[in-house]
Amino acid sequence: MGMTMTQKILAAHAGLPEVKAGQLIRAKLDMVLGNDITSPVAIREFFKEGFDSVFDKSKISLVMDHFTPNKDIKAAEHCSQCRSFARQFNIDNFYDVGDMGVEHSLLPEKGLVASGECIIGADSHTCTYGALGAFSTGVGSTDMACGMATGEAWFKVPEAIQIKLTGKLSPLVSGKDLILHIIGTIGVDGALYQSMEYTGEGVKSLSMDDRLCIANMSIEAGAKNGIFPVDETTIEYMNGRVNRPYNIYEADEDAEYVRTLEIDLSTLEPTVAFPHLPENTRTIGEVGDIPINQVIIGSCTNGRLSDMEVAAKIMQGKRIHPDVRAIIIPATQQIYLDAMEKGYLRTFIEAGCSVSTPTCGPCLGGHMGVMSAGERCVATTNRNFVGRMGHVDSEVYLASSEVAAASAITGKISDPREVS
Numbered sequence: 221m222g223m224t225m226t227q228k229i230l231a232a233h234a235g236l237p238e239v240k241a242g243q244l245i246r247a248k249l250d251m252v253l254g255n256d257i258t259s260p261v262a263i264r265e266f267f268k269e270g271f272d273s274v275f276d277k278s279k280i281s282l283v284m285d286h287f288t289p290n291k292d293i294k295a296a297e298h299c300s301q302c303r304s305f306a307r308q309f310n311i312d313n314f315y316d317v318g319d320m321g322v323e324h325s326l327l328p329e330k331g332l333v334a335s336g337e338c339i340i341g342a343d344s345h346t347c348t349y350g351a352l353g354a355f356s357t358g359v360g361s362t363d364m365a366c367g368m369a370t371g372e373a374w375f376k377v378p379e380a381i382q383i384k385l386t387g388k389l390s391p392l393v394s395g396k397d398l399i400l401h402i403i404g405t406i407g408v409d410g411a412l413y414q415s416m417e418y419t420g421e422g423v424k425s426l427s428m429d430d431r432l433c434i435a436n437m438s439i440e441a442g443a444k445n446g447i448f449p450v451d452e453t454t455i456e457y458m459n460g461r462v463n464r465p466y467n468i469y470e471a472d473e474d475a476e477y478v479r480t481l482e483i484d485l486s487t488l489e490p491t492v493a494f495p496h497l498p499e500n501t502r503t504i505g506e507v508g509d510i511p512i513n514q515v516i517i518g519s520c521t522n523g524r525l526s527d528m529e530v531a532a533k534i535m536q537g538k539r540i541h542p543d544v545r546a547i548i549i550p551a552t553q554q555i556y557l558d559a560m561e562k563g564y565l566r567t568f569i570e571a572g573c574s575v576s577t578p579t580c581g582p583c584l585g586g587h588m589g590v591m592s593a594g595e596r597c598v599a600t601t602n603r604n605f606v607g608r609m610g611h612v613d614s615e616v617y618l619a620s621s622e623v624a625a626a627s628a629i630t631g632k633i634s635d636p637r638e639v640s
Contacts, residue, residue: 222472224380225447226415229355229469233338241379241476249279250354251333252367253341255323255580256284260298261361262342263305266368274309275371281313281332282306283323286580288316291587321552321578324348324436324520329552334458335450336467340364340373344439345520345602350447351431352454353468357445378444380415381406382477385422387486392530392636395430396522396600396620398483399437400491404501405481412442414478417471422485423448428457429526436521437602440498490635492598493618496606504623504635511543512617514597515628516609518549518576519583522600522621525555531625532564534640535571541631546573547589553578573628585609598627 223231223238231239233247254262259282274280282302287295299316306314313332320326324345327333333349339356340346342364349356359373367373383402389395403410416438418431426434431448438446448454450468458466490504517523517531528550540546548568550556556578559565565575582589583601591597591610596617599609604616619627622636629639 221476222474224415224417224475224477225353225449225469225471226355226380226417226445227377229336229338230375230377232467239377241377243377245375245377246372247338247375249340249367249371249373250337251279251281251339252364253281253283253323253327253339253343253346254364255286255343256288256295256298256302257286258342258361258364260301262364262368263301265362265365269365271369274368277310278312279371280311280368281327282311283315283326284317284320285323285578286584287586288320288579289577291581319553321555322520322523322580325523325551325555328352328432329461329554331458331461331463334462334464334466335454336469340367345436347439347443347445348432348436348520350435350438350445351428352458353448353450355445355447358439378413378415379478380417380475381411382480383416383418384420384480384482385418385485386420386482387422387484388425389485389488392622392640393488393490394620394622395426395433397488397491398485399434400493400498400501400618401483401488402481403437403441403498404491404493406441408440408497408499409442411438413444416441416443416446418446418448424451424453425485427526428453429524432524433521437498440602490620490623492623492633493604495604495615495617498602498604498618507633510596510617510633511631512598512627512633513544513595514589514591515544515546515624516549516582516589516597516599516601517621517624518551519580519601520551521602523549523551523555525558527600527621528555528559528564529562531621532567534622534625534636535629536567538571538629540572540628543631544628546628547576547582548573549576549579549588551578582609598624598633600624
């Protein structure tokens, strides 16, 4: 029996000719990632186990993105601990205030992850890098500590779900709508510890930003990882960013999948995930009249330049609703600069939005958009659990940047095709 993309990457990094679903392997790592919340735990475990060196200072990334600029003393202490560790071991890829960004947008942008690589991160959305044809997955902070010291990690080889895409997305429908549709179809545990492998002619029509968003949220279906084939779009994205050799893997024709889900992209509508699970989805025509108090456009899911562009086009010449607080968060400093040069930030400010430095803050209810009881937010983030963005009696509605921007204008969850 042949192997899937994920299985081929894991076999290569384990030094094995083949692997099978369920097999336990020890694989070499190309990148170990941590942030200002998870890295301090990993650092404590690193020293507790007696480690006194890192396996490769160029293959560790520490990104201060969740509570920076620091929201309180505890956050400041966490970042200080990370800075000390980065200085002690001369970590090449340490990103702090002024040059950091939301980690899962920053690493692809900087060329720190590439096709065919094996990547772990002490953050569940590390699966983002599957958009580039890499195996990447979230791990605990203890695994991160061992990874930093040894350059290796244990894995159980996952089974795979094939998601076969045809057609092309309609205008103002995006990759966010596709992944919400998938999660709504199979559920939040529909791909539990499985690889979600995206295939088919429809993949060619998806932008890299679409793919990054889709791979990012594969974890919301319980997946171990999400992964896309490497094509011209992938290679074009890596050109000028990745300065080292990389490998391209393709699934065998007789690769085994536990199920296949077929989706015609042209049939998809703008989609919203209602509280309090990403699987609680409705198409925009099923939403009804839902007034809102806040809009967040940003995060590792939808804070890229294309998100800034589409939101600015919808808001151009308009004002956000007086009952709405709209917070725009470019995901990296480069995206912030590009959005400024293209005039998007002026559009947001003239529309009445707040524009923030890159941060994960509001996504996890940390800062920059925490809600009180009874408030509702349309967010381009990736989770809407109870209390995720503040009070347990607040509500988060997950949506695309198109839907979020339109909703900011109208003051209720709205179809971007009726507002733009």
